Amino acid sequence: MSKAKWVWLTPLLLAAYALAYVSWVPPHVMLVQAYPMNATHFTAYVNNTTVYIVQAGLSFHGSSAEEQAVMQYLYSQCRYMAVDVLNATQISETEQLWTADVYCTSDGSMWLWLRWLPLRFTAYSGYVQFTNATNATVITPVGTFVNYIPAGWYLDPLTKTVFKIPEANITLLAYVASLSAQLKALKAELDKSKADANQTASLIAKLEAQLTALEAQRRALEEALRQRESEAAALQANLRAAQAENERLRSQLAQLKAENDHLKTQLASMNQTLAGLNDQLTSLKAQLALQTSGGEEGIDPLMYVLFAALAGVAAAFAIYKKKKAEE
Numbered sequence: 001m002s003k004a005k006w007v008w009l010t011p012l013l014l015a016a017y018a019l020a021y022v023s024w025v026p027p028h029v030m031l032v033q034a035y036p037m038n039a040t041h042f043t044a045y046v047n048n049t050t051v052y053i054v055q056a057g058l059s060f061h062g063s064s065a066e067e068q069a070v071m072q073y074l075y076s077q078c079r080y081m082a083v084d085v086l087n088a089t090q091i092s093e094t095e096q097l098w099t100a101d102v103y104c105t106s107d108g109s110m111w112l113w114l115r116w117l118p119l120r121f122t123a124y125s126g127y128v129q130f131t132n133a134t135n136a137t138v139i140t141p142v143g144t145f146v147n148y149i150p151a152g153w154y155l156d157p158l159t160k161t162v163f164k165i166p167e168a169n170i171t172l173l174a175y176v177a178s179l180s181a182q183l184k185a186l187k188a189e190l191d192k193s194k195a196d197a198n199q200t201a202s203l204i205a206k207l208e209a210q211l212t213a214l215e216a217q218r219r220a221l222e223e224a225l226r227q228r229e230s231e232a233a234a235l236q237a238n239l240r241a242a243q244a245e246n247e248r249l250r251s252q253l254a255q256l257k258a259e260n261d262h263l264k265t266q267l268a269s270m271n272q273t274l275a276g277l278n279d280q281l282t283s284l285k286a287q288l289a290l291q292t293s294g295g296e297e298g299i300d301p302l303m304y305v306l307f308a309a310l311a312g313v314a315a316a317f318a319i320y321k322k323k324k325a326e327e
Contacts, residue, residue, distance in 0.1 A: 023140035024155035024162055025103045025111040028233040029082040036074040039067050039123075042081065042102065050095045055102045055114040055126075056086050062123025070121055077112050077141060078104035112141040113152050119143065131166040138165075159218075161225045167232070183214045267320055274313045281310070 034044035034053055039060035042053040062070070084101040091097055102114045118124040120142040129151040138149045153164050158180050190207045193199040 020137035020139045020144070021154040021156055022110045023112065023138065024153045025082050025105075026084060026101075026153045026164070026233070027162055027229060028236060029084045029101075029103060031080070031082050034078075034081045034083075036071060036078060039070045039074075042078070046096075048094070051098055052091075052095070053083060053098045053100055053102060055117075056099050058115055058117065058124060058126040060124055062121070066121070066123045070117075070123065073120075074104070077106050079106050080104070080108065082111070110139065110141060110155075111153075116140065116142045116150055116152070119150065129166075133165060159222050159225070161222060162229060163225065164229075164232070180218055183211065183218060186211050186214065263320055267317070270313055270316055270320070274310070274317075277310050277313065 032044045032046065032051075032053070034042040034051075037043050037052070039062070040054055040058060044051045044053060060067070060070070082103045083098065084103075085098050086101065087099040089097045089099075103111045104114065105111045115126055116128060118126050118128055130148055131151050132147065133149050134147055136149060137144065137146045138154055140150070140152075149165065151165055153162060155162050186207055190204070190211060193204050193207060
């Protein structure tokens with residue numbers, strides 16, 4: 001290819017490399033219709049329950065004037081919201097508190113992760129992680145960052161791939177962008193070559209072969225990126241399920257401990273009753289011995305009542321031991 005042809009290809013390649021990533025929302029979040037209550041909390045109505053939503057790891061320590069400015073910003077940014085629930089607490093029968101990663105957008109073109117608010121308002125406090133991403137540029141509602149960018153979810157507008165930084169392979173993404181830029185440039189060259197009557201058929205065939213090869217590489221890399229994000233979302237879902245099962249088992253263990261304590265209390269009461277009945281039995285035996293020695297005949301009917309009570313206590317004790325054996 002001649003030097004003159006590369007002159008017009010160069011601006012196309014530079015434009016492709018300059019294309020920035022856009023702050024985005026993770027693919028596994030839940031969309032909700034929520035409204036700002038104050039600088040840190042939102043409210044929503046979900047399944048007949050009032051839900052209060054707060055961004056994990058974020059707090060506000062500003063004045064009333066600062067809070068008013070923040071509220072205006074949230075009203076403008078949070079027209080649509082999505083949440084990744086980390087913990088849900090039941091406040092009452094009709095109220096819940098969700099601690100979550102909260103994402104807002106005004107028009108769907110980019111998303112704001114509320115954990116980034118300390119980057120815009122000094123009244124907020126919270127940990128924001130930054131990571132090195134050489135030659136990468138990201139655009140967010142709180143600013144544009146180059147090379148050293150905040151950790152979070154982003155969208156590659158060129159490949160339509162959603163990825164997480166720092167987990168994503170930025171080098172691989174840049175390579176995909178490079179291939180896409182070359183592909184675009186080769187398509188333009190191919191179109192020009194076809195329009196040029198003096199272009200040889202061999203050059204056209206060569207460009208078409210290069211175009212096909214690059215297209216196949218681009219599709220394979222895009223599919224690999226999508227598969228990785230899908231696997232990450234599945235692992236997060238499994239982790240949440242395991243945490244929920246763990247909470248259920250903890251609740252069941254607490255219930256069993258409470259039942260065990262109750263049975264221990266019943267056993268202590270039964271032992272006390274049995275001891276009292278044994279004392280009465282001893283006393284009655286002594287009276288019976290005196291009556292017999294005195295020449296009196298017959299058995300006091302109270303003895304039958306006492307034997308029945310002892311039988312009842314023994315049966316209750318046997319039921320308790322059986323239940324303890326089944327635990």
